[in-house]
Amino acid sequence: MEHAATRVQEYIGDPVSDAPPVSREKLEAIFADIQSDMRYDHELNGCLNCGICTATCPSAHYYDYSPREIVQLLWTENLEGIYDAMQEKIWACAQCYTCAARCPFGNSPGGLVMLMREVAIKHGMESARNVLRPFSRVMLKLISTGNQLSPDMISKDAFPDWGPNISKVDAPLATLRKAIPVPTLHTTKTAWEVNLKTSVELYTIWEETGVLDSLKTIDTNLFDVISDIMDEKRDDWQDFLDDQEDQDDE
Numbered sequence: 001m002e003h004a005a006t007r008v009q010e011y012i013g014d015p016v017s018d019a020p021p022v023s024r025e026k027l028e029a030i031f032a033d034i035q036s037d038m039r040y041d042h043e044l045n046g047c048l049n050c051g052i053c054t055a056t057c058p059s060a061h062y063y064d065y066s067p068r069e070i071v072q073l074l075w076t077e078n079l080e081g082i083y084d085a086m087q088e089k090i091w092a093c094a095q096c097y098t099c100a101a102r103c104p105f106g107n108s109p110g111g112l113v114m115l116m117r118e119v120a121i122k123h124g125m126e127s128a129r130n131v132l133r134p135f136s137r138v139m140l141k142l143i144s145t146g147n148q149l150s151p152d153m154i155s156k157d158a159f160p161d162w163g164p165n166i167s168k169v170d171a172p173l174a175t176l177r178k179a180i181p182v183p184t185l186h187t188t189k190t191a192w193e194v195n196l197k198t199s200v201e202l203y204t205i206w207e208e209t210g211v212l213d214s215l216k217t218i219d220t221n222l223f224d225v226i227s228d229i230m231d232e233k234r235d236d237w238q239d240f241l242d243d244q245e246d247q248d249d250e
């Protein structure tokens, strides 16, 4: 989709910061990635700067974060401000989309934040690495098994940021799971059963949608571990198919 050239002044750097200036080319490349996403024009239609989104935003109550500010940065194509917001602020959004339901322009500030997060990951920004690092176990589970959180992952050590409420789930889970009527859920190792064929199909989806490329950018070690698991499961699936073929030939 064609977009008008940026209206922003040339980047001149921050005279009071020790941080090395980010090149104009890099700022433009980041904004171009945000702007070229097919969702961008649906989620940004203009901005009155009315602040309704921020007034209804739960994250704005607790953090130094304002969806109005994010939308204004994008609408005015403030490349430095966009880059700056991607260092911390965009990670405060809870993705509840209350803002999208309220905005008189039909904007989706939460959706725009999601785009900015994806671009932060694509560009391997340190903020993305820092935010996603504690979730490496979740990503390993999700990408390799199709499960997100399984009961055996919910412990005080794994989720210290849950505070004292974590004790509420510190229960005899193995026993409790046995009470679930569905036999495949009688384990704490998986949230639900994902069969081999579905797992292998999921791997294709992760590859084709660029999820694995993003993972490689922000966590090479995790990417390698997951790639090994995927190779093993694909081999298992191929062995299964070969066995089936042999049986059909007999």
Ligand code: SF4
Pocket: 046, 047, 048, 049, 050, 051, 052, 053, 054, 067, 068, 071, 102, 103, 104, 105, 106, 107, 109
């Ligand atoms: S509610 Fe919509 S128009 Fe108002 S400040 Fe937020 S994004 Fe802009």
Ligand code: SF4
Pocket: 053, 056, 057, 058, 059, 060, 067, 092, 093, 094, 095, 096, 097, 098, 099, 100, 109, 110, 111, 113
């Ligand atoms: S989606 Fe994000 S920006 Fe929008 S109201 Fe929810 S927390 Fe705030």
